[in-house]
Amino acid sequence: MPKRVDHEERRRRIAEALWRIASTRGLEGASMRDVAAEAGVSLGQLQHYFATKDELIVFALEHISGLGEERIRRRIAAITEDPAPRTVLRECAAGMLPLDDESRTGLLVGIAYFIRALGDERLRRHAQEGQPALRGFLAGQFRQAAESGETVPGLDPDTEAMLLIALTDGLTSSALLEVITPEEALELLDRHLDRLFVA
């Protein structure tokens, strides 16, 4: 092969350029040309790595959400090595809130993807795949907490998992719109968990 290039490395670089633009100007306002310029490559080169803008967005989303997952895992591990379910649930939900620039950017990319997915059958299928895993994991934590008597009685783990996801999503929307601050969102999340767990 002529001129071996680290394909994935280049793709990551371009995705990161997309984040940088998207976090300030919004994602629909980040043109392919802008991204190429920001990444320091030509438009043609960018198109060589991502044939279409959807492809770029999907890659950028998966990359940044992967980083997000990783970060949540690290933070939980940093707190304690045998975390209580409430801690895990709290950190998972908090990790999905726009509390800093990185997660904020990730969420903006996610929302742009969400919008595209609403109108596109194929993208929607893809978007649906992620949730069940998260939901199952959170439900497992709730189940575990219930069994060890940490929660108020009568909770259905799967219901609580879905409610927590929905609540986090909604708080995220409000925080991005700046109708509440990220800190208030976190506070509200804690108040919600207060109701589910015994002191």
Add this chain to the structure above:
Amino acid sequence: MPKRVDHEERRRRIAEALWRIASTRGLEGASMRDVAAEAGVSLGQLQHYFATKDELIVFALEHISGLGEERIRRRIAAITEDPAPRTVLRECAAGMLPLDDESRTGLLVGIAYFIRALGDERLRRHAQEGQPALRGFLAGQFRQAAESGETVPGLDPDTEAMLLIALTDGLTSSALLEVITPEEALELLDRHLDRLFVA
């Protein structure tokens, strides 16, 4: 004046054409030309009534959310003439879920607006204005319920109002993505309220 025309009537007609297209193809995929064709007017004529697409979207949003409010009010009135706070809260939240085509379309328009608002200072200000009123109203219902002993003790009305809004938003997102059904969303909403109110 020559040829008097009912300005508002025309604007409504065009807004409704926008809904029809947006509910199937998504809003970002509804071009001005498409809307004009759907409404049976020329592009130039459409631009005479709405100078910009943002203007059209804002009008369409306010119109359809006005209809939504009206509908919620009617449904509450239809149930009973002196409704319990829980009933009011439940119907308000349920009215914000995509349970039928009309509300579904309205929510899609709202989300498209939301996206635009994220990147635009002016639109964001406008979007922020709506929430406090709703939040205040819901908080009032919670306060009333708490005073008459219908809720579990220790609830903060304003906190609960914001949580309910966020939860409804999140459930709406999931329902629109078809990761849960609208019926499941309603069910989850009721489970949430179950926790807040005494039997």
Add this chain to the structure above:
DNA sequence: GCCCCATGCCCAAGCGCGTCGACCACGAGG
């Protein structure tokens, strides 16, 4: 050693988008 072709990259053109400005028709009021 020669040719082939996959790889990496660029460029021009196509088409659709939202927006702007000039333009025309008309009839009420000076």
Add this chain to the structure above:
DNA sequence: CCTCGTGGTCGACGCGCTTGGGCATGGGGC
């Protein structure tokens, strides 16, 4: 009669994503 505001049309501009053709380069089959 002329003016001016209202209702409506049209063409052009600039920018967006995408398509397809073009052009190096160098490793591998013959």
